[in-house]
Amino acid sequence: MFGSVAWAGFWAFAAIEVNALAATGLANVDGEALNFSPHDFRRIFVTDAIMNGLPPHIAQVICGHRHIDTTMGYKVVYPAETIEAHRAFITRRRASRPSEEYRTPTEEKWGAFLAYFERRKVSIGTCARAFGIPCVHEHACVRCSLLRPEPAQRARLVGIRDNLIARIAEAEREGWIGEVEGLRVSLAGAEEKLAQLDAAQDGRSSKAFL
Numbered sequence: 001m002f003g004s005v006a007w008a009g010f011w012a013f014a015a016i017e018v019n020a021l022a023a024t025g026l027a028n029v030d031g032e033a034l035n036f037s038p039h040d041f042r043r044i045f046v047t048d049a050i051m052n053g054l055p056p057h058i059a060q061v062i063c064g065h066r067h068i069d070t071t072m073g074y075k076v077v078y079p080a081e082t083i084e085a086h087r088a089f090i091t092r093r094r095a096s097r098p099s100e101e102y103r104t105p106t107e108e109k110w111g112a113f114l115a116y117f118e119r120r121k122v123s124i125g126t127c128a129r130a131f132g133i134p135c136v137h138e139h140a141c142v143r144c145s146l147l148r149p150e151p152a153q154r155a156r157l158v159g160i161r162d163n164l165i166a167r168i169a170e171a172e173r174e175g176w177i178g179e180v181e182g183l184r185v186s187l188a189g190a191e192e193k194l195a196q197l198d199a200a201q202d203g204r205s206s207k208a209f210l
């Protein structure tokens with residue numbers, strides 16, 4: 001609730017607004033004429049007062065608020081001090097870095113940057129290795145922890161897993177023992193990727209019920 005002190009000027013403003021509103025003939029959903037009260041101007045008042053230098057605790061007293069948080073809740077602008085602090089940070093950072101770092105990339109470099117992200121797409125998902133770093137895992141994506149599997153490619157991943165199981169059985173049957181170990185590592189990778197997809201799907205399903 002607002003106190004009655006220091007509202008004279010604001011009342012004059014409100015009276016003008018009320019007259020303007022009456023002239024519009026606007027009505028609420030029940031057909032009653034719209035009306036303003038001082039309380040309707042609390043955000044304008046608190047914001048304008050504080051932004052023009054009135055200390056927040058004085059605004060609190062004027063408004064009759066028990067807690068300062070209530071008053072500050074009506075100050076409906078992003079805290080200027082936050083913006084100022086961020087600008088100061090950017091200025092300091094620019095001052096501490098050589099200006100060459102801010103040069104515009106050439107067309108060639110920009111093209112290489114964009115092409116890099118296209119080259120990270122693989123059949124069962126996306127490679128998440130950092131920009132400019134070559135694959136150090138011999139493109140064995142099924143085994144690689146940097147692969148982010150794509151839900152749409154789950155059937156393909158199941159096919160790879162089943163094929164690995166069949167190849168392990170064949171290798172054991174034929175006595176190709178040297179191949180079994182590597183196939184098992186790939187099988188563990190495929191199963192891990194499937195579990196990753198299922199866990200993500202379960203997470204999405206449970207969020208849908210929140």
Ligand code: SF4
Nearest residue numbers: 127135139140141144
């Ligand atoms: S093996 Fe790993 S790092 Fe290499 S392309 Fe596949 S996901 Fe990327």
